[in-house]
Amino acid sequence: MPDPDFDDVRRAARSLRGHAHHTPILTSRTANERTGAELLFKAEHLQRIGAFKFRGAWHAIARLNDDQRRHGVIAYSSGNHAQAVALAAREQHIPATIVMPEDAPPAKMAATRSHEARVITYDRYREDREAIASELAERDGLSLIPPYDHPDIIAGQGTAALELFHEAGELDSLVVCLGGGGLLSGSAIAAEQLSPHCRIIGVEPEAGNDGQQSLSRGEIVTIPAPRTLADGAATTHLGRLTFPIIQRRVAEIVTVSDAALVRTMHFLAERMKQFVEPTGCLAAAAVLEGSIPVAGQRVGILISGGNISPAHYARLLSEA
Numbered sequence: 001m002p003d004p005d006f007d008d009v010r011r012a013a014r015s016l017r018g019h020a021h022h023t024p025i026l027t028s029r030t031a032n033e034r035t036g037a038e039l040l041f042k043a044e045h046l047q048r049i050g051a052f053k054f055r056g057a058w059h060a061i062a063r064l065n066d067d068q069r070r071h072g073v074i075a076y077s078s079g080n081h082a083q084a085v086a087l088a089a090r091e092q093h094i095p096a097t098i099v100m101p102e103d104a105p106p107a108k109m110a111a112t113r114s115h116e117a118r119v120i121t122y123d124r125y126r127e128d129r130e131a132i133a134s135e136l137a138e139r140d141g142l143s144l145i146p147p148y149d150h151p152d153i154i155a156g157q158g159t160a161a162l163e164l165f166h167e168a169g170e171l172d173s174l175v176v177c178l179g180g181g182g183l184l185s186g187s188a189i190a191a192e193q194l195s196p197h198c199r200i201i202g203v204e205p206e207a208g209n210d211g212q213q214s215l216s217r218g219e220i221v222t223i224p225a226p227r228t229l230a231d232g233a234a235t236t237h238l239g240r241l242t243f244p245i246i247q248r249r250v251a252e253i254v255t256v257s258d259a260a261l262v263r264t265m266h267f268l269a270e271r272m273k274q275f276v277e278p279t280g281c282l283a284a285a286a287v288l289e290g291s292i293p294v295a296g297q298r299v300g301i302l303i304s305g306g307n308i309s310p311a312h313y314a315r316l317l318s319e320a
């Protein structure tokens with residue numbers, strides 16, 4: 001599969017027009033004073049399905065040919081990617097199958113079913129979801145929509161940063177959360193063209209720093225499934241497509257602790273009135289907690305998602 005380039009990101013932006021939200025850029029005087037920087041928060045928790053994942057899913061499905069569309073799509077995910085594929089498929093009149101662990105949060109399963117997807121559950125301790133998905137894909141001729149390691153997914157995710165640069169102009173730094181690297185590599189492709197001097201920084205949970213290890217070793221490092229509040233970034237390895245893009249274009253990868261994520265959720269709620277899930281706070285936490293020097297700079301921060309149950313959110317904030 002060819003590496004996605006800036007033209008692919010532009011093409012994705014065209015295919016998303018009228019279907020995805022153009023999310024706002026938020027600012028906070030308090031956050032600027034605390035860091036001595038001008039911070040621009042791209043609010044992808046206000047994207048459809050509550051996360052940037054809608055961008056990649058929509059674009060990947062829009063690129064399928066007639067035969068693939070008739071047969072339908074399949075994805076495996078317990079989180080935001082599942083909802084994104086289910087909604088994007090329904091709106092494009094394509095049948096979707098989602099493979100989810102049987103103990104996935106009931107709210108996420110219900111949200112996925114509400115988009116009329118067929119949900120197939122598996123036992124995550126005994127069964128392999130990739131094997132289940134590829135078997136079904138083979139049997140029923142379904143197209144697999146992977147969560148990050150695909151050129152159309154990377155190009156779609158890159159449209160959030162494209163909007164940010166179009167609206168805000170060039171930046172000194174852009175800080176982006178990192179799971180499998182779809183969002184970070186897409187953002188880096190957009191930045192290279194629209195703000196060539198911008199320093200791109202990835203942020204991972206402390207418990208799952210496989211990306212940081214991969215950059216320093218120069219090869220994809222796989223770690224055991226990390227335990228972290230940042231469930232959307234609890235991936236075990238970067239992708240074969242995302243890693244080389246990150247290696248070429250990303251200056252640095254830093255990590256933040258779960259405690260820093262909860263403090264940042266609190267800050268975003270109290271000061272900016274924003275409801276953000278722990279994973280969605282990774283980039284903001286790295287900047288607000290001083291893990292990245294930003295004084296005197298114009299800095300883009302990607303807030304990636306807001307899908308967490310109000311009850312869980314309340315528990316986390318009351319313990320902070």
Ligand SMILES: *Cc1c(COP(=O)(O)O)cnc(C)c1O
Nearest residue numbers: 080179180181182183232304305
């Ligand atoms: C998927 C996801 C991430 C990680 O994105 P990758 O493209 O896998 O790096 C970060 N935040 C949220 C809210 C997500 O859903």
